[in-house]
Amino acid sequence: xxxxxxxxxxxxSYVLGQKLRGRKRYPLVLMLEPLFRCNLACAGxxxxxxxxxxxxxxxxxxxxxxAVDECGAPIVSIPGGEPLLHPEMDKVVEGIVARGKYxxxxxxxxxxxxxxxxxxxxxxLSFSVxxxxxxxxxxxxxxxxxxxxxxxxxxxxxVNAGFRVTTNTTVFNHSQPERLREMFDTLMEMGVxxxxxxxxxxxxxxxxxxxxxxxxxTVQLFRKILGNxxxxxxxxxxxLFIEFLKGNWQLECTPWGNPTYNLFGWQKPCYLxxxxxxxxxQELMETTDWDAYGRASGNSRCQxxxxxxxxxPSAVNATFGxxxxxxxxxxxxLFGPGRDKALPAAxxxxxxxxxxxxxxxxxxxxxxxxQEELEPAIKS
Ligand code: SF4
Ligand code: SF4
Numbered sequence: 001x002x003x004x005x006x007x008x009x010x011x012x013s014y015v016l017g018q019k020l021r022g023r024k025r026y027p028l029v030l031m032l033e034p035l036f037r038c039n040l041a042c043a044g045x046x047x048x049x050x051x052x053x054x055x056x057x058x059x060x061x062x063x064x065x066x067a068v069d070e071c072g073a074p075i076v077s078i079p080g081g082e083p084l085l086h087p088e089m090d091k092v093v094e095g096i097v098a099r100g101k102y103x104x105x106x107x108x109x110x111x112x113x114x115x116x117x118x119x120x121x122x123x124x125l126s127f128s129v130x131x132x133x134x135x136x137x138x139x140x141x142x143x144x145x146x147x148x149x150x151x152x153x154x155x156x157x158x159v160n161a162g163f164r165v166t167t168n169t170t171v172f173n174h175s176q177p178e179r180l181r182e183m184f185d186t187l188m189e190m191g192v193x194x195x196x197x198x199x200x201x202x203x204x205x206x207x208x209x210x211x212x213x214x215x216x217x218t219v220q221l222f223r224k225i226l227g228n229x230x231x232x233x234x235x236x237x238x239x240l241f242i243e244f245l246k247g248n249w250q251l252e253c254t255p256w257g258n259p260t261y262n263l264f265g266w267q268k269p270c271y272l273x274x275x276x277x278x279x280x281x282q283e284l285m286e287t288t289d290w291d292a293y294g295r296a297s298g299n300s301r302c303q304x305x306x307x308x309x310x311x312x313p314s315a316v317n318a319t320f321g322x323x324x325x326x327x328x329x330x331x332x333x334l335f336g337p338g339r340d341k342a343l344p345a346a347x348x349x350x351x352x353x354x355x356x357x358x359x360x361x362x363x364x365x366x367x368x369x370x371q372e373e374l375e376p377a378i379k380s
């Protein structure tokens with residue numbers, strides 16, 4: 001199991017093409033938000049707090065496909081809200097697939113079984129199911145009992161129907177490493193193609209403000225979760241992004257790598273912050289003050305952020321832009337995880353240096369390396 005070679009090739013050739021053209025900023029994954037309404041109300045969600053007049057609306061199929069064409073990214077991720085509540089989501093997906101793009105349709109899976117007949121298995125389409133932990137933990141995170149069982153049943157049925165299925169997991173300060181590791185085992189046994197894991201962002205609008213992680217907590221937690229990974233686990237993420245989460249690799253945010261389009265237009269600067277909107281993709285790229293974002297900028301809203309939509313594209317860029325980045329990614333592919341061992345304490349946030357700017361991700365189905373495997377390859 002793993003990401004199709006055709007997808008890896010598409011992304012790799014796209015990134016190399018951008019580099020050959022000397023483009024400093026380019027999109028890798030379009031975050032297409034066709035609507036904000038959802039059939040859940042998770043405590044850590046920063047997307048569903050709009051007034052009902054906004055929640056009732058959705059982007060048309062034409063608007064969605066126009067954004068896909070305008071952006072040009074090889075991968076389209078469709079988060080929400082709950083995309084399956086869109087009355088024509090199958091048409092949106094069909095249009096993206098027809099363009100040869102790879103689409104990740106994110107869902108909490110409540111409607112997945114019911115709507116599955118509207119979709120055809122295709123190497124360009126993957127359902128990305130939201131799962132924040134095993135039964136008790138996931139139901140707590142989404143504030144409703146029984147959702148974990150619904151999601152697991154839907155995953156089983158979707159895999160059996162021949163679709164690509166991935167999962168996305170958001171980690172908070174109450175997440176329990178051992179229980180997450182058990183869930184990874186379960187998902188891999190079920191035939192999930194790959195898993196995505198990311199810390200939650202401190203949305204000011206989220207009802208629960210107590211369980212977000214600061215940067216140091218993120219590193220410590222991810223070291224516990226992924227410090228001694230199993231050979232059977234496959235992550236649908238860039239190897240360097242995972243090493244970044246474990247504090248082993250320094251990256252700076254590249255928010256233009258995952259541009260966001262929604263009901264309001266092209267969101268500045270990223271999927272998480274809302275500092276205005278542009279009416280075209282070109283306007284977004286040209287009028288956003290990119291230097292005002294990322295950790296190095298000193299922007300207080302960016303200091304604890306280690307979220308995939310800001311750092312996955314940085315990781316992909318580093319993979320193709322530096323010898324050490326390529327080497328570390330290659331090492332992960334070639335060698336299995338080593339023995340578990342005590343990990344050193346992560347540097348305090350203020351002391352963590354940032355490297356020059358270097359997605360959803362390259363989507364390489366690479367394994368997570370144990371700390372000791374990486375040490376020779378990593379410049380501290
Ligand atoms: S399922 Fe996703 S969009 Fe819906 S409330 Fe939960 S986090 Fe928000
Ligand atoms: S660091 Fe996070 S919040 Fe700041 S621009 Fe990047 S992705 Fe957005």
